Amino acid sequence: MKQIKIVQVGIGGYGATYTGYYKDALARGDDSFKLEGIVDPYAAKGADYAWAVEQGLPIYNTLEEFYAEHAADLATIATPIQLHREQCVTAMRHGSNVLVEKPLCATIQDAEILQRTCNETGKFLAVGFQWSFSKPILDLKRDILAGRFGKPVGMRGFVSWQRYLSYYNHTWKGRYRDGQGRWILDSVITNATAHYLHNLYFVAGAGLDEAAMPTRVLAESYKVKPDMLTPDVFVLRGELPGDVPFWFASSYSLAGDTVTTFEFRYEHAVVRFNIDENDDTVRAQLDDGSEIVYGNPQSSDERSRKIRTCIAAADDPSVQLTCTIKTILPHLNTCNGMFDLIPPQPVDARYLVEQHDTNANDTGIFAKTLRDGLLMAYGEGKLPSELGYSWSKPAVVFNPGTITDYQGTYAV
Numbered sequence: 001m002k003q004i005k006i007v008q009v010g011i012g013g014y015g016a017t018y019t020g021y022y023k024d025a026l027a028r029g030d031d032s033f034k035l036e037g038i039v040d041p042y043a044a045k046g047a048d049y050a051w052a053v054e055q056g057l058p059i060y061n062t063l064e065e066f067y068a069e070h071a072a073d074l075a076t077i078a079t080p081i082q083l084h085r086e087q088c089v090t091a092m093r094h095g096s097n098v099l100v101e102k103p104l105c106a107t108i109q110d111a112e113i114l115q116r117t118c119n120e121t122g123k124f125l126a127v128g129f130q131w132s133f134s135k136p137i138l139d140l141k142r143d144i145l146a147g148r149f150g151k152p153v154g155m156r157g158f159v160s161w162q163r164y165l166s167y168y169n170h171t172w173k174g175r176y177r178d179g180q181g182r183w184i185l186d187s188v189i190t191n192a193t194a195h196y197l198h199n200l201y202f203v204a205g206a207g208l209d210e211a212a213m214p215t216r217v218l219a220e221s222y223k224v225k226p227d228m229l230t231p232d233v234f235v236l237r238g239e240l241p242g243d244v245p246f247w248f249a250s251s252y253s254l255a256g257d258t259v260t261t262f263e264f265r266y267e268h269a270v271v272r273f274n275i276d277e278n279d280d281t282v283r284a285q286l287d288d289g290s291e292i293v294y295g296n297p298q299s300s301d302e303r304s305r306k307i308r309t310c311i312a313a314a315d316d317p318s319v320q321l322t323c324t325i326k327t328i329l330p331h332l333n334t335c336n337g338m339f340d341l342i343p344p345q346p347v348d349a350r351y352l353v354e355q356h357d358t359n360a361n362d363t364g365i366f367a368k369t370l371r372d373g374l375l376m377a378y379g380e381g382k383l384p385s386e387l388g389y390s391w392s393k394p395a396v397v398f399n400p401g402t403i404t405d406y407q408g409t410y411a412v
């Protein structure tokens with residue numbers, strides 16, 4: 001096996017997951033890869049900066065500076081969203097395959113440019129939705145594709161997290177674009193909880209590396225945090241190919257306990273995550289009374305499987321990459337559609353409450369009652385407007401597969 005030369009782009013924030021993996025793997029004597037260098041203009045703030053210096057790794061401000069002195073088989077990129085397109089293009093044009101963090105990019109136009117660059121350079125571009133590389137989700141998908149559960153009957157997911165001021169009081173979080181006009185479109189559904197909507201589409205996909213493009217989406221979005229620009233409550237339902245109904249909602253601005261859950265129903269089985277047992281384990285209950293325990297897709301070993309898979313694929317093109325540009329398009333098209341079509345809808349001040357995170361000495365605005373309302377909507381598979389909630393507005397309806405670009409209709 002060839003030793004894969006890697007350049008790590010971005011070592012702070014989530015980039016520390018990559019340097020942490022590389023550090024541990026090298027300490028274990030893993031010689032399948034060599035870290036060739038680091039690119040990060042603020043590298044000194046990274047958790048593993050001292051380790052990188054101690055290892056004598058060259059550190060650069062830009063990828064161009066790195067490639068002037070080195071080559072890499074694989075670039076692993078964990079930088080802010082608005083940098084992904086140009087850094088992926090630079091890496092592929094300099095002969096590197098790419099593993100870039102989710103979301104791939106903000107707009108459908110950027111995804112097209114990236115696909116063209118893949119085609120022209122012959123390099124692969126994998127997108128770091130770690131669940132789509134994890135054994136639990138891939139085992140589940142193999143069983144579904146083999147017809148073990150029968151046809152899908154309905155899929156739904158609900159994610160309610162809490163983010164305080166320190167999270168979005170940041171250079172790019174909760175923003176439409178950066179100071180140079182590059183699209184970011186960061187929000188709870190495009191970024192923070194993107195995994196879960198993407199996973200719903202991914203599990204419904206017709207092949208191991210495919211996700212299902214919905215044929216119709218009815219969507220509502222709302223804004224709770226007054227000082228954040230993008231919406232922070234999203235609720236959608238619609239149909240997947242084969243007229244399979246789905247429902248999804250996510251927010252990081254609802255008062256009450258956090259929820260991270262999904263339930264996928266098939267003719268002969270129901271697959272659940274954090275519904276009756278809150279242990280991050282994917283399980284299928286079959287009609288015959290048996291149970292399949294697929295495991296935890298977010299265990300530390302599963303979180304780093306995407307890195308191991310991409311190192312293996314950089315050496316051996318027959319290694320299948322299960323999350324690439326085509327795989328993330330259903331999520332990207334749905335998000336671009338919601339951002340372009342739904343007018344800004346602030347939640348009325350009478351629903352808002354300030355909460356304090358005493359552990360982190362942090363504070364934030366959250367909405368009362370919406371979480372419980374959404375849990376009822378989840379149960380019924382309906383949208384807030386269909387249940388007549390006082391804070392709701394009519395849904396927009398669109399076909400994500402027909403959306404060709406993001407136009408910035410409501411961007412500020």
Ligand SMILES: NC(=O)c1ccc[n+]([C@@H]2O[C@H](COP(=O)([O-])OP(=O)(O)OC[C@H]3O[C@@H](n4cnc5c(N)ncnc54)[C@H](O)[C@@H]3O)[C@@H](O)[C@H]2O)c1
Nearest residue numbers: 010011012013014015039040041042078079080101102103
């Ligand atoms: N897969 C996951 O579960 C997961 C979790 C969190 C974040 N992420 C993703 O990781 C990416 C980074 O998010 P983050 O919150 O760590 O961002 P961040 O703002 O903390 O930045 C990450 C790193 O990028 C560096 N950086 C900034 N400008 C750069 C440049 N021009 N060149 C090279 N490096 C540069 C920063 O210095 C920092 O070290 C995003 O795409 C985010 O969605 C993924």
